[in-house]
Amino acid sequence: MFPEAATYLRRLQTHLELEESDKQDIVRELHDHIEDRVEALLRHGVSERRAQRIVLEGLGRPRSFAHLIGQAHLVTGWRDASVGALPALLVALLFGTHLWQTPLLALAAGALVFAVTIYGLWLDRPGWFYPWAGVALSLMLLVGYLDYTVLGREFPRLLDGDFNLWTLFAVAGCTLYFPVASGLAVSAVLVAVRRDWLDASILLSPMPGVLVWIISLDHVDGAANTYAAMSGTSFLLGAIYVIMAFAIVAYLRASSRSRRMFILIASSLLLTSFGTIVDSHLGLTPLVLRSAILLAFLLSPALVTRRA
Amino acid sequence: MIGRYFTQLLKGNTDILILSLLQRESMYGHQIMEELETTSGGFIKVSEGTLYPALHRLAREDMTRSRWLKLPTGKERKFYSITKKGEHWLAECRSTWGDFATAMTRVTSPAAT
Numbered sequence: 001m002f003p004e005a006a007t008y009l010r011r012l013q014t015h016l017e018l019e020e021s022d023k024q025d026i027v028r029e030l031h032d033h034i035e036d037r038v039e040a041l042l043r044h045g046v047s048e049r050r051a052q053r054i055v056l057e058g059l060g061r062p063r064s065f066a067h068l069i070g071q072a073h074l075v076t077g078w079r080d081a082s083v084g085a086l087p088a089l090l091v092a093l094l095f096g097t098h099l100w101q102t103p104l105l106a107l108a109a110g111a112l113v114f115a116v117t118i119y120g121l122w123l124d125r126p127g128w129f130y131p132w133a134g135v136a137l138s139l140m141l142l143v144g145y146l147d148y149t150v151l152g153r154e155f156p157r158l159l160d161g162d163f164n165l166w167t168l169f170a171v172a173g174c175t176l177y178f179p180v181a182s183g184l185a186v187s188a189v190l191v192a193v194r195r196d197w198l199d200a201s202i203l204l205s206p207m208p209g210v211l212v213w214i215i216s217l218d219h220v221d222g223a224a225n226t227y228a229a230m231s232g233t234s235f236l237l238g239a240i241y242v243i244m245a246f247a248i249v250a251y252l253r254a255s256s257r258s259r260r261m262f263i264l265i266a267s268s269l270l271l272t273s274f275g276t277i278v279d280s281h282l283g284l285t286p287l288v289l290r291s292a293i294l295l296a297f298l299l300s301p302a303l304v305t306r307r308a
Numbered sequence: 309m310i311g312r313y314f315t316q317l318l319k320g321n322t323d324i325l326i327l328s329l330l331q332r333e334s335m336y337g338h339q340i341m342e343e344l345e346t347t348s349g350g351f352i353k354v355s356e357g358t359l360y361p362a363l364h365r366l367a368r369e370d371m372t373r374s375r376w377l378k379l380p381t382g383k384e385r386k387f388y389s390i391t392k393k394g395e396h397w398l399a400e401c402r403s404t405w406g407d408f409a410t411a412m413t414r415v416t417s418p419a420a421t
Contacts, residue, residue: 026364029337029386033356036338060357068357072365 002052005034008062015066026069030059067126081252084128087113087135088206088245095213096238110139130202131248133188137203138210140181145214147174193301198260200301202251205264208294209240240271268294322354322362323371324405327390327398330372336385337363363388371397 009027016023034055041051059065090109094100117136120129154170192200247267254260272291329335329343341359344352366372371394377387390398 025386026360030356030360032383032385033337033360037341037356040338040342055356058355058357060355065357065360068361069364072361073368 001031001035002038004052004056005031008056008059009034011062012066015063016069022073034059067123070127078253080127081249084131084252085245085248086128087116087132088241088248091135091138091206091209092238092241092245094238095234095241098234100234113139127252130192130199131206133192134203134206137185137188138206140185141207141210142214144178144181147177150174189301197301198264201264201298202248204298204301205244205248206241208297209237209244213237240274243267243271243274264298265295268298318352318354319358321405322358323366324398324401325352325354326359326362326366326388327371327394327401330388330390331395331398334377334387334389336387339385340388366394370394 009031012030013023013027016026037055037058038048038051041054042048046054090113094106094109100106113132113135117129117132120126120132123129150170151174154167154174157167158171189200189203192203244267247263247270251260251263251267254263269291272294325344326340329340329347335343337356337359340363341354341356344354363372363374367374367388370391372388373391374386374388376384378384
């Protein structure tokens, strides 16, 4: 084995996010492959130096190769699974400790979520990507709600003939946001569905919680009362996102699609039941209805993939 | 442009190509690469970055199984063989491929004048 190949295999082994036995098996297999390929090229009259270069070029970068193999193995390693749970824990922290009420912190958390999502896109959507992208989409939903409130305030002014620059800018910007954000969200879901509809379900999973929060926010009359009135809901949402973080780890670590589907359904039912325990006035029919809506929403990508 | 089209075409058909070869006999990675090139008259060349992820994915999907076997030279290689599930899938793919190829030929053939 020539030194560059040995270095390549060592680097590959460090990048492979697999069980140790699988790692060793892959490295051994590639070691043999490199040996065979160099020998074959030498038989075809290629110089030794050139043969070695051709083989390494064919393998690509160790990191990319490891990623492709990891994708093939589907099961996400503990590290990636933990990274996947981080956005849910971040949201839980913001809600559970009421830190969302500090605009600077909330903005920093939002920026972090978008930055990590873009980084995940650059890495070609590793295992942890979809939970982050899901929270990014939920934030877009939240921004949409803020846009809606700005529009509700500024649009009547425009109708009253108040054509100042701020009003025009706010109405135009907020109006433009909806088609752009919807387009981005739909394309994100479609891209995820093309690979695996379960990925799209994970992408959509943080949305119901945020949607419930937005609906609750909308019921609070007056910004001054918002923080106080939201205290109870915030804590509940924090707890829901902690459960979601555990569900994400279990989901990403699952070794088969059927297990992943089971975890998705079970965690949805668990979360709905958890909400019901807190809201003790809820009867059986609304509970079943809530569960059905949540499940239909999360499993909807499967219908898209069947049509595609 | 044509290179990109060909790459996409190849990517979409790597599984069917691999399984077709494995249906003939069990093979190891390098052997599959060489066999693909030889059988296709040098037209189809897959890189390791395409072949091995595909082999591992097919194994995880129970389309193939693998085991280490000794070559006559004494060296050990990881041989892949097709499973019943892989054979069923391949049969379906072949049928779809046949229909698709016929339809493509009909559509892309220059119109008779």
